[in-house]
Amino acid sequence: MIFVLGATGKVGRHLVPALLDAGAAVRALTRDPAKARVDPRAEAVRGDLDTADLPALLDGADRVFVLTQGHSADREAAVARAAARAGVTHLVKLSTTGVHFGQKDPISRAHAEAEQAVREAGPAWTILRPGTFMDNRFAWLGSIREENAVYVPETDPPSALVHVRDIAAVATLALTTSGHEGATYELTGGEALTAREQVAILAEALGRPLKYVEETEAASRERLVRQYGWPARAVDGLFAMKRESGPNESVVFDTVERLLGRPPLTFAAWARENASAYHHQE
Incomplete structure (x- = not known):
């Protein structure tokens, strides 16, 4: 068991x-x-x-x-x-x-x-x-539902989600x-995608354009505290991890394909599966 x-x-x-x-x-x-x-x-x-x-x-x-x-x-x-x-x-x-x-x-x-x-x-x-995780992109739900926009820190690295x-x-x-x-x-997934590429893929899955907005780290910190109610310490921890992981996020490992005998699932597939979650909720 x-x-x-x-x-x-x-x-x-x-x-x-x-x-x-x-x-x-x-x-x-x-x-x-x-x-x-x-x-x-x-x-x-x-x-x-x-x-x-x-x-x-x-x-x-x-x-x-x-x-x-x-x-x-x-x-x-x-x-x-x-x-x-x-x-x-x-x-x-x-x-x-x-x-x-x-x-x-x-x-x-x-x-x-x-x-x-x-x-x-x-x-x-x-x-x-x-x-x-691709699921981390659910963090964009609020701004996409309300404004058809995604706010991304300018320091966000490409990532092999x-x-x-x-x-x-x-x-x-x-x-x-x-x-x-x-x-x-x-x-990891099979390819490293920039945040801009991720937003474009998500927009295609949703069938509507999304505004891509790069903002400073300070503005991103403020947004997480104000909009999402994150404690300041948690926000600090997130950005500390992002700074360290930045150069490593784009590294692609072939382990999934080697073990499962098929390519890793794509972000486009994930976006299509989860598109309904991003529609405006009445």
Whole structure:
């Protein structure tokens, strides 16, 4: 049985049905099973890792997908150690390409520490290091719905965005087939696109023009605080990570195609799938 943490998150909501389709038995952790809309074929269990009885949650599991909210190294280390005690044979951890590039921003550092804990826990392990998610472009929803415009910091680098379904497909492979023990996989899309190119692709999917607006970092910071209510510290963290990841965002890895035997899903496909979300909501 496969125990999936983060079962209702960006990756988890694709991973759970993919594992079930592959014939695996799945236990999915969620804070509120009634609201979570977990695939009914899975065993949905209520739990919060800060208060959960880990031995009970892990009872009967032989493989675990490790992903925690806030990417807490302490929390993931606790899961890895408890999994080892419970007799789990394989841990698959979702990390970030920032670790591959040796980035020192807080998110990459936390993932690096958690990776180390997973490697040292005892069971076999596989590390998945995706780059920037295509789903991050949902951050443009508000301005597109209201103004048909996208505001982008002038420092935004080209990015080899990855589709979360590709991440879930690789995770499914690692969790259900052998040969991935001790492997670390960097995962990106197949091409690096500038923000302007991304906006043009999205406009085509929406069937209407979008205004592309470059703004200073200071203006972007103010927008995130004012429009989205982000705490100033979170905004600082985001831009610290962007500064570090900038030169690395455009690097394309061939891992998805190598493992899945097909090209990575494109941003154009993602835009078509999600076009309806960008229409003005009455």
